[in-house]
Amino acid sequence: MSERDVVIVGGGVVGSATAYYLKKHGFAGRITIVEKDTTYQLCCTARSVGGLRQQFSTPENIALSKFGLALLRNLKAEFGPEADVNFREFGYLMMASADGLDILEENHRIQIANGADNILLKGPDVAARFPWINPEGVAAGCFGLSGEGWLDPYSLMNLFRKAAVAQGVEVIPAEVTGIDVKENRVTSVTLSSGERIETTCIVNAAGAGGGAVAKLAGIDLPVGPRKRYVYVIDCPSAPEAMHKAPLSVCPDGIFLRPEGRHFLTGISPEEHEEPQVMDWEVDYQFFDERIWPVIANRYPVLESIKVINAWAGHYDYNALDQNGIIGRHPAIENFYFGNGFSGHGLQQGPATGNALAELITFGTFRTIDLARLGYERIAAREPLFERNII
């Protein structure tokens, strides 16, 4: 049996960022990431749409994303002159119908109070600013003037992982299949190879597998996979300005954003539409029936399009309140969580990694107080809802 100080389960953006910030904060112990798929092809990070926004309804989520934004602005100083994640700062445009107007306005107030650079546009102003949008049924739109856009998720994850490995973090290609807990402390983990590693603490950064990993330690964590589709569409007749448009979210939740010469679109299904999460197959009928009629109406130029590609990803879904769970277990104090981001974990990965590294190194959060996002609310079944889930 070998010994470690920190074992991180999962080497996606959250696990890799945790390892990176542990080193940055001067943590001197031995750090190991255990990753069951070192191709990273199927992890949530690689399947993400890469969006970063300030448009959340909880101050903590805004602060987490602002940390990510500050990193992007400082990327070359942090990781070297070659570092690039292709950040496209074209903004977000969240549209609301009359029914959703109160919530949009309330969210906007929270965002402004927390330093976001957003404006509220009334329906006709949305169409005046973005003439390819049909404003019918749009009461208002909240538009990010700066600090919002999207980036290449895989590149961000690689920057963290490579920088961590360069500083001595080890990556073991294996699955964590067992976690031993004695007298309220994790003592060791067992790997699919049969190896057992003694450890001083463990970080659960297993993405959609977060609930399963917690269960190995006897911990109930309502985080599991939810399947989401992303469709890539081609529309040769789209006006040039549409290729620099913000990521827009229709009042009914469908998102659309440019991706080079193409566009990405998708929606989180209603509860009754949730697909089985057994595989990575794409449901093209879902696009034809659920998405295309809406986008063809909202963006009339998209009446004539072709779906040229698509992929499925497994969201790391927190069934209690769709918010991240960041912190340590109240009783098993050497078990740390970075889980359940429900579609916003890419942009929150850097801040989460930093927060967990602070907690492990210094015993407390130093940059952002994330106490409200801790496991205590999960144990008490007291949700802290995030209203702006895409």
Ligand SMILES: Cc1cc2nc3c(=O)[nH]c(=O)nc-3n(C[C@H](O)[C@H](O)[C@H](O)COP(=O)(O)OP(=O)(O)OC[C@H]3O[C@@H](n4cnc5c(N)ncnc54)[C@H](O)[C@@H]3O)c2cc1C
């Ligand atoms: C379609 C889609 C679109 C998205 N769009 C956005 C977006 O626009 N903006 C945004 O911020 N977020 C978005 N997300 C969410 C975001 O991608 C995730 O929240 C984030 O990547 C989670 O990172 P992670 O490191 O926690 O998980 P992952 O990237 O999934 O990494 C977890 C790793 O743990 C490994 N693992 C699991 N169990 C074990 C085990 N037992 N032993 C060893 N290894 C294990 C897995 O193999 C995996 O590599 C999107 C997600 C999807 C699917």
